[in-house]
Amino acid sequence: MDALVTGGAGFIGSHLTDALVALGGRVKVLDDLSAGLERNLNSGAEFINGSITDTDAVAQAVEGCEYVFHLAAHGAVARSLANPLGSNEANVTGTLNVLTAARDAGVRRLMFASSSSIYGGADVVPTPETQPLRPRSPYAVSKMAGEWYVRVFAELFEIETVALRYFNVFGPRQRPDSTYAAVIPLFISALLDGQPPTVHGDGMQSRDFTFVTDVVQANLCAARAPSEVCSGNAYNIAPGATHSLIELLDMLGTITGSNVAPNFVAPRAGDIRLSRADAALANAQLDWHPTHNILDGLRETVQWVQTQRP
Numbered sequence: 001m002d003a004l005v006t007g008g009a010g011f012i013g014s015h016l017t018d019a020l021v022a023l024g025g026r027v028k029v030l031d032d033l034s035a036g037l038e039r040n041l042n043s044g045a046e047f048i049n050g051s052i053t054d055t056d057a058v059a060q061a062v063e064g065c066e067y068v069f070h071l072a073a074h075g076a077v078a079r080s081l082a083n084p085l086g087s088n089e090a091n092v093t094g095t096l097n098v099l100t101a102a103r104d105a106g107v108r109r110l111m112f113a114s115s116s117s118i119y120g121g122a123d124v125v126p127t128p129e130t131q132p133l134r135p136r137s138p139y140a141v142s143k144m145a146g147e148w149y150v151r152v153f154a155e156l157f158e159i160e161t162v163a164l165r166y167f168n169v170f171g172p173r174q175r176p177d178s179t180y181a182a183v184i185p186l187f188i189s190a191l192l193d194g195q196p197p198t199v200h201g202d203g204m205q206s207r208d209f210t211f212v213t214d215v216v217q218a219n220l221c222a223a224r225a226p227s228e229v230c231s232g233n234a235y236n237i238a239p240g241a242t243h244s245l246i247e248l249l250d251m252l253g254t255i256t257g258s259n260v261a262p263n264f265v266a267p268r269a270g271d272i273r274l275s276r277a278d279a280a281l282a283n284a285q286l287d288w289h290p291t292h293n294i295l296d297g298l299r300e301t302v303q304w305v306q307t308q309r310p
């Protein structure tokens with residue numbers, strides 16, 4: 001499959017690039033390395049060091065591609081609180097740039113990395129895609145705007161689009177060292193250092209944790225699904241299970257053999273209590289069926305973090 005992966009030096013995008021290169025075909029990566037790492041780049045893919053906000057770089061990147069997997073973004077809710085304009089520029093303007101260039105270059109289908117954060121704490125749990133969207137951060141607003149753009153482009157122009165709402169992805173290559181690191185790499189690092197992991201609130205908030213290779217498979221399934229079924233749609237991507245942060249710490253304590261008691265601090269503003277997907281639509285329409293259970297995924301992730309440490 002001839003494809004472009006935006007954000008292909010990042011956590012999820014680099015795993016997706018590896019899978020696409022293994023499938024054969026010409027694969028390109030567009031990334032500005034603002035959060036991604038050179039060591040994540042697959043040598044079988046052509047790397048373009050540039051921003052999705054740069055129209056020339058994007059035009060060069062989409063040229064000759066049949067599929068675009070658009071993952072480049074400013075991630076993390078907290079980052080968008082610190083710099084809402086930056087998030088908007090990358091996630092909304094950048095997405096519109098990629099979409100427009102893809103349409104103009106005759107790309108067949110674009111997969112957009114959306115986020116469960118757009119539900120903003122749904123009343124119905126497990127949450128189906130039909131629930132109202134109530135974004136509670138600039139990041140979530142930017143992902144919702146991206147979704148609307150990709151849907152409207154599928155309706156108006158000769159391009160197929162699919163939005164995938166990822167729920168709390170984890171796995172190897174997720175950085176524990178960035179300012180806005182996610183909870184799993186932070187917990188693992190703390191436990192391996194023998195330090196108390198920081199828990200915001202009482203730790204009973206729960207999430208639908210999704211292993212990265214299942215997200216890669218969701219992207220491949222979305223690229224292959226019949227257009228009359230999936231184009232213009234948005235799909236929840238998660239196993240549909242939920243675990244509290246305390247349960248997560250228990251599992252990680254067993255895997256790492258380190259049971260340091262957590263340090264409870266004030267809850268974070270806007271933190272969602274319970275997040276769990278109803279992924280029946282992706283199961284049925286994309287033929288996507290996640291295969292990793294959380295314990296196996298955590299073991300693989302801990303092993304990877306251990307190999308990265310001095």
Ligand SMILES: NC(=O)c1ccc[n+]([C@@H]2O[C@H](COP(=O)([O-])OP(=O)(O)OC[C@H]3O[C@@H](n4cnc5c(N)ncnc54)[C@H](O)[C@@H]3O)[C@@H](O)[C@H]2O)c1
Pocket residue numbers: 006007008009010011012013030031032033034035036037050051052053070071072073074075076090094113114115116165166167168169170
């Ligand atoms: N990790 C999760 O739990 C999660 C959940 C929901 C949605 N998502 C979405 O999935 C996508 C990938 O997330 P990730 O966790 O791999 O994050 P990541 O930060 O590891 O990857 C994002 C990549 O995009 C690149 N990038 C950022 N701005 C860019 C720009 N202007 N031009 C070119 N490249 C740019 C970064 O350098 C990085 O390599 C993002 O769109 C994110 O919003 C992630």
